[in-house]
Amino acid sequence: MRWNIPAVLFGGSCFLCRGATRELLCGACDADLPRLERPLCPRCALESPRGELCGRCLSGSPAYDATQAALAYEFPADALVQALKFRGELALAPLLAALLAERARAERVDYIVPVPLSAERLRRRGFNQAVEIARHLRGGTLELALCERTREAPPQMELPYEARQRNVRGAFRCSRRLDGATLAVVDDVMTTGATLDEIARTLKAAGAGRVANWVVARTMPHA
Ligand SMILES: [Zn+2]
Ligand SMILES: [Zn+2]
Numbered sequence: 001m002r003w004n005i006p007a008v009l010f011g012g013s014c015f016l017c018r019g020a021t022r023e024l025l026c027g028a029c030d031a032d033l034p035r036l037e038r039p040l041c042p043r044c045a046l047e048s049p050r051g052e053l054c055g056r057c058l059s060g061s062p063a064y065d066a067t068q069a070a071l072a073y074e075f076p077a078d079a080l081v082q083a084l085k086f087r088g089e090l091a092l093a094p095l096l097a098a099l100l101a102e103r104a105r106a107e108r109v110d111y112i113v114p115v116p117l118s119a120e121r122l123r124r125r126g127f128n129q130a131v132e133i134a135r136h137l138r139g140g141t142l143e144l145a146l147c148e149r150t151r152e153a154p155p156q157m158e159l160p161y162e163a164r165q166r167n168v169r170g171a172f173r174c175s176r177r178l179d180g181a182t183l184a185v186v187d188d189v190m191t192t193g194a195t196l197d198e199i200a201r202t203l204k205a206a207g208a209g210r211v212a213n214w215v216v217a218r219t220m221p222h223a
Contacts, residue, residue, distance in 0.1 A: 015083075015092070016076050024095050033099070034072040036218065044193055045069040045218050062193060063200035064185070064211045068104040069218035070096075073189055077217045081188050085129045093129070096188070096216045097136030104214045107184065109140035112214075115187040115199065116172070118152040133216060134186040147185075147199060148173045164194035172199050174206035182210040190215040 013019065014026035021027070039051035045067035048054045071077040080096060083089040114130035122128055134142055153167040185199050190213060200211040 015089075016079065024091070029076070032076070034074050034077055035099075036069055036072055036103070040067075040069070042066055045190070045213075045215075047220065062197045063204055064193075064196055064213050065200075066210075066212040067190065067193075067196075067215065067218070068100070068107065068212065069190060069215045070099040070103040071217045073191075073217035073219045081129075081217055084132070085125075085188060088125075088127065090127065090132055093132035094136045097133045100133065100186075100214055100216050101137060101139075104137075104139065104184070104212075107139055107212060107214075108182075109184045109210075109212065110181040111143045111146060111178075111183045112137055112140040113143050113147050113183055113185050113199075113203075115185060115195065116147055116149040118149045121152050130187050133188060137184075137186065137214070140182075140184055146175055146178075147202065148175065153195075161192045161194060164192050165197070168195050168198040170198075171195075172202040174202050177207050178203060178209075179207040180209040181207070182212075183208055184212050184214045186214045188215070189217045189219065191219045 012022065014021045014029055015024050016029040017026060019026045039048055040046065041048040041054035041057055042051065043053055043057040043066055044062065046054055080092055084092040084096065112134050114128060114134040117128045131144060149171060150173050151171055153171055159167060183203055185196060187196065190196060196213045203211050
């Protein structure tokens with residue numbers, strides 16, 4: 001275990017099972033995390049028999065080039081992500097970043113860009129979970145002002161992919177030219193990928209050469 005977080009923050013008990021541990025998670029809970037170790041599509045990180053490009057990526061190429069996803073978005077990964085996002089348990093950010101780094105450690109990029117929140121959402125929540133995770137990642141220069149959200153899309157939860165795509169169209173802006181740069185876009189959860197697709201489109205329109213998604217958790221169909 002390598003999370004350098006004082007156990008005193010959590011009273012010396014595991015965040016998930018409350019068992020005694022000097023880390024954030026006890027060894028058993030850490031070992032039980034739903035790490036994505038099966039073959040995945042290199043572009044969208046959905047299951048793909050031999051780790052080849054999946055049918056959806058072949059037919060309608062998303063703007064991003066690759067996706068690194070650490071965990072399946074199912075219990076207890078969802079509990080950790082939600083505790084960070086909705087309960088402000090910021091001490092979970094380095095843990096989630098370390099899990100993501102396990103998966104993405106081979107990659108080097110010019111810039112690491114967290115998925116931005118709108119100014120209004122940021123004011124209400126007080127922090128951006130993607131920023132908190134990205135702060136603990138290595139492998140590129142963290143850029144907090146490179147990509148801005150011009151408006152918050154209505155909640156995406158219930159919408160099918162095409163509607164989500166329309167929902168986020170034009171919702172991001174890039175603050176400068178990126179001629180040929182490689183980027184990693186960081187988020188806590190990737191669901192349909194519509195938001196990440198739109199961000200990658202925006203970055204590519206600014207000249208980005210390669211855009212990879214680095215996400216802590218991936219919603220898997222039938223999960
Ligand atoms: Zn535990
Ligand atoms: Zn795919």
